[in-house]
Amino acid sequence: MSAEVPDVYATRYGFTKEVAVTAAATLEEQGLEVEVKAARDVRSLDGFGAVLLGTPLHMGALHKDVRTHVERHQVALEQTPLALFALGPISAEEGVEGSRKQVDAALAKLPWLSPVATEVFVGAFDPAKLGFKDKMIAVLPASSLHGELAQDERDWEAIRAWAREAGQQIMNAPAQPLAIESAEQSKRQASGPASIGAASCPAE
Numbered sequence: 001m002s003a004e005v006p007d008v009y010a011t012r013y014g015f016t017k018e019v020a021v022t023a024a025a026t027l028e029e030q031g032l033e034v035e036v037k038a039a040r041d042v043r044s045l046d047g048f049g050a051v052l053l054g055t056p057l058h059m060g061a062l063h064k065d066v067r068t069h070v071e072r073h074q075v076a077l078e079q080t081p082l083a084l085f086a087l088g089p090i091s092a093e094e095g096v097e098g099s100r101k102q103v104d105a106a107l108a109k110l111p112w113l114s115p116v117a118t119e120v121f122v123g124a125f126d127p128a129k130l131g132f133k134d135k136m137i138a139v140l141p142a143s144s145l146h147g148e149l150a151q152d153e154r155d156w157e158a159i160r161a162w163a164r165e166a167g168q169q170i171m172n173a174p175a176q177p178l179a180i181e182s183a184e185q186s187k188r189q190a191s192g193p194a195s196i197g198a199a200s201c202p203a204e
């Protein structure tokens, strides 16, 4: 089994990737070997003893690349200790409770996925970066993003503290052998629709 921990993330504007990179550095300080990877680039989770997974929340949902990732790697993730973090509200004032409920609702639809640690952090926002669809949402007066200025209240100390604790939890959690993933995945891929965008796993 590999000593390496994949730190898998998806992001729309880069904020979650930066958190994944910081979490990876924290885990490395604890002596773990961590590789930060975009979810869409992960081909296999065969042989890993633990996984870290990071997603932003957009319109109440986990990033679609993360949803695809967990579905594609269901067999491995059912057997591998997983720590999950999500980036949610764009300001600390908003509080993370609403975002936590969104994460809980998303996880309730994936009953086979049982992270040993789950956390929601305040994210960040930059109206200048928004893509067309998000701009259209942000201009709506009813949108919580309407009129918001660029802000970044990510709490790096809280992120590092959580990563330290999550690192302990995933490494101490019992892991099951993953050898059956390839066979199971091949079976599923052979009988189901073609997989989307599977590629090799370059380091980010």
Ligand SMILES: Cc1cc2nc3c(=O)[nH]c(=O)nc-3n(C[C@H](O)[C@H](O)[C@H](O)COP(=O)(O)O)c2cc1C
Pocket (backbone or CB within 6 Å): 010, 011, 012, 013, 014, 015, 016, 017, 056, 057, 058, 059, 060, 061, 087, 088, 089, 090, 098, 099, 102, 122, 123, 124, 125, 134, 137, 145
């Ligand atoms: C269009 C849009 C919709 C969002 N919807 C939610 C949401 O439903 N819940 C939430 O907690 N945060 C929401 N956010 C805040 C993002 O999760 C936050 O900005 C995060 O840092 C984005 O990270 P990313 O750059 O990695 O995608 C939204 C942000 C945008 C721009």
